Amino acid sequence: MTPPETSAVDTEVVVVGAGYAGLSAAWRLADAGIDVVVLEAADRVGGRVLSQLRPSGVRVDHGGQWIGPSQRHFHALADRFGCRTFPTWETGRHTEIRADGTRVDYAGGAPDTGPGIAEYERVTALLDDLARTVDLQQPWSTPKFAEFDARSAEDFFRAQTDDEDALQRLALAIQGLWCAEPREISFFHVLFYLASGGGYEQLMETRGCAQDARFCDGADAVAHALATSLGGRVRLGEPVLSLRQSAHGVEAHTGRTLVRARRAVVAVPPAAVGHIAFDPELPAGRQGWIRHTPMGRVAKVHAVYEEPFWRPAGRSGIATLYGDSPVGVVFDNSPEDASHGVLVAFVYGDRLDRWSARADTERRRAVLDALSAVVGPRAARPVDYVEKIWPRTGRTIGGYECFVTPGGWTRHGRDGWRQPSGLVHWAGTETASVWNGYIDGAISSGERAAAEVIGALAAVAHPG
Numbered sequence: 001m002t003p004p005e006t007s008a009v010d011t012e013v014v015v016v017g018a019g020y021a022g023l024s025a026a027w028r029l030a031d032a033g034i035d036v037v038v039l040e041a042a043d044r045v046g047g048r049v050l051s052q053l054r055p056s057g058v059r060v061d062h063g064g065q066w067i068g069p070s071q072r073h074f075h076a077l078a079d080r081f082g083c084r085t086f087p088t089w090e091t092g093r094h095t096e097i098r099a100d101g102t103r104v105d106y107a108g109g110a111p112d113t114g115p116g117i118a119e120y121e122r123v124t125a126l127l128d129d130l131a132r133t134v135d136l137q138q139p140w141s142t143p144k145f146a147e148f149d150a151r152s153a154e155d156f157f158r159a160q161t162d163d164e165d166a167l168q169r170l171a172l173a174i175q176g177l178w179c180a181e182p183r184e185i186s187f188f189h190v191l192f193y194l195a196s197g198g199g200y201e202q203l204m205e206t207r208g209c210a211q212d213a214r215f216c217d218g219a220d221a222v223a224h225a226l227a228t229s230l231g232g233r234v235r236l237g238e239p240v241l242s243l244r245q246s247a248h249g250v251e252a253h254t255g256r257t258l259v260r261a262r263r264a265v266v267a268v269p270p271a272a273v274g275h276i277a278f279d280p281e282l283p284a285g286r287q288g289w290i291r292h293t294p295m296g297r298v299a300k301v302h303a304v305y306e307e308p309f310w311r312p313a314g315r316s317g318i319a320t321l322y323g324d325s326p327v328g329v330v331f332d333n334s335p336e337d338a339s340h341g342v343l344v345a346f347v348y349g350d351r352l353d354r355w356s357a358r359a360d361t362e363r364r365r366a367v368l369d370a371l372s373a374v375v376g377p378r379a380a381r382p383v384d385y386v387e388k389i390w391p392r393t394g395r396t397i398g399g400y401e402c403f404v405t406p407g408g409w410t411r412h413g414r415d416g417w418r419q420p421s422g423l424v425h426w427a428g429t430e431t432a433s434v435w436n437g438y439i440d441g442a443i444s445s446g447e448r449a450a451a452e453v454i455g456a457l458a459a460v461a462h463p464g
């Protein structure tokens, strides 16, 4: 029985989650004249995209921030709502800090020479060749699908090369793209994801690639615009605790609201689906998929300075760090007008596990030491410093996205990836064929799920 304090709402479609996927699904449904209610657990929209105005007046993006030129779904929404972007700063020489502490400054996308680089480039070219064989709509139809999926990325890399420097470079790439370690991730998933984003260079590089531009008003500005246009349909602070399906439709319960609808779109990452009680239980394939898709582990740390002091010194602020440092990659995240200097440090995978277990002061010192190694001692004295440790964040429990562990695609991909479960349709960046893992993929997944629902409702209205 429904508890007395619960209010009941009737609608046509209930959407769970107000990240980019849920919001774009709801927007498409509303646009098609379908009544929709969005239930969001947090007290804000945007999910893994979260911008914050700091006391210094600088806006930082704690989660997703970049947009690339081929991310057409994200661009279309940004244009529609007039959300401006500006090019990521990459002028000046970049820095590589090697495992032995050696510091190398270089221009262009990556250093041309150095330990392991030739082998690293050979293996990444092979990855691109293999990624070209991936079937993005039906990944299980890819040649050698099961063979690649049975292996971890580490297993594949070690079979290719015994050059430890090349292996370190490959490991940092895996950490940087999935916030996980090569031993943890299915090699097929690596290929799928590369194919989904348009190849290795697209994912790794800045200009013309995935890290091309940032949003003047933060990357969640488009999400806020979507939510505003959806108005009272979006209900915050409403975590869906249970989802029941019957012949009459679905019932989503949040503890204070019961929403009855004809269909549901669940737009939360697989790791968060596991926290919802489904009645009847989800099909075995979907449950298996959830078990094989843990979230990556990442923190983003921003250090704010009075000015981007590294720029006049000819440094870009872009760096990759190997060895003991908790930080893997650094970018210049200063605002467009350079009114302040901002460096963002990424901590991920095993490094995140070790660093996040340390005391606050130790974590801060370790990150500022890393930034000082990149741009000099002034980096040790920021006017503001803020960490966002995603595995500690509410229902998101990590980032950037869920990755697939070895064997997961083969055992559960066909039934568990995005196949609707009765009246429940699945959205979220993890269900995207193109730009899987990115904001663009979240948006296209919402649009795809909305199209599924529109088709299903039309089929009921006009059978045959």
Ligand SMILES: Cc1cc2nc3c(=O)[nH]c(=O)nc-3n(C[C@H](O)[C@H](O)[C@H](O)COP(=O)(O)OP(=O)(O)OC[C@H]3O[C@@H](n4cnc5c(N)ncnc54)[C@H](O)[C@@H]3O)c2cc1C
Pocket (backbone or CB within 6 Å): 016, 017, 018, 019, 020, 021, 022, 039, 040, 041, 042, 045, 046, 047, 048, 049, 062, 063, 064, 065, 066, 067, 238, 239, 240, 241, 267, 268, 269, 272, 275, 276, 298, 299, 300, 390, 395, 396, 398, 399, 400, 401, 427, 428, 429, 430, 437, 438, 439, 440, 442
């Ligand atoms: C640190 C970091 C950096 C990133 N960098 C980039 C980048 O530069 N560019 C890029 O394109 N992508 C980036 N990403 C990835 C990008 O942010 C995600 O792919 C995208 O935001 C996912 O959107 P989504 O709607 O699929 O899921 P989410 O954003 O996770 O939305 C899911 C929503 O569902 C809610 N929810 C969960 N459970 C429930 C429940 N039971 N009931 C109700 N609501 C629930 C959550 O609170 C959340 O709001 C980054 C991510 C992180 C964490």
